[in-house]
Amino acid sequence: MTLKVGDKLPSIYLYNSNKERKNLEDMIKGKTIIAFLPGAYTDVCTEEICKLESHLADLEQLQSNVIGITTDSPYVLHEWGSINQITFPLMSDFDKTCIQKFGSEFQNLGGLEGYICANRSIYIVDSKKTITYVWHAPNPGVQPNYEDIIEHLNS
Numbered sequence: 001m002t003l004k005v006g007d008k009l010p011s012i013y014l015y016n017s018n019k020e021r022k023n024l025e026d027m028i029k030g031k032t033i034i035a036f037l038p039g040a041y042t043d044v045c046t047e048e049i050c051k052l053e054s055h056l057a058d059l060e061q062l063q064s065n066v067i068g069i070t071t072d073s074p075y076v077l078h079e080w081g082s083i084n085q086i087t088f089p090l091m092s093d094f095d096k097t098c099i100q101k102f103g104s105e106f107q108n109l110g111g112l113e114g115y116i117c118a119n120r121s122i123y124i125v126d127s128k129k130t131i132t133y134v135w136h137a138p139n140p141g142v143q144p145n146y147e148d149i150i151e152h153l154n155s
Contacts, residue, residue: 002103009129012098014069014091017078024067024098025129027089031064031153032125036104036118038140040072040080040090048120048143053086055146062153069093071117093118106140120144124152 003010012024024034035052037045052066059065066088070077077090091098099105099118106119122144124133133152135144 003101003123003131003134005131005134007131009125009131010101012101014093014098015074016092017074017081017090019074022089022091024091027067028125028127028129029065030127031062031132033059033064033066033149033153034123034125035066035068035144036099036102036121036123037068037070038106038109038117038120040070040076044120044141044143045070046080046084049081049086049090050084051143051146053084053088055150056088058150059153062150064153067091069098069118071096071099104136109140122149124149 009025013021014024015021037048039045049068068088068090071093073094074092077092081090093099096116104119104121106117109115109117120137120140122135123131126132
């Protein structure tokens, strides 16, 4: 199943970097960017979380926030977030339930046969928990267009 614009956010439980189980629906406050990231500590993913972090002041003015989701463990996300001084939640989908529900799976990352992770994707959800924006990278090396995201949040 691939979620699309107009769909409601499903109820999904994830673990944050402090190993606390959270319902994604309960984390939505105003307009929320849900950023799916293929893997912690990779160059492109680290660049993406740092760019999102650098836009947080602008996002707060738009009454928006960010949630990052990877299939990495909460332990990895804790260290990755700390090292990069990330203040938004990094959530672990280690059982891959969330990426399956969103239709954001990537197969064989880096040529590793059978390895499944999140595809680099951006979803924007409004305060009514309706998806208003969807972007999927054509490959994991492509970053989202941050200006498009800000423009959508402004509309």
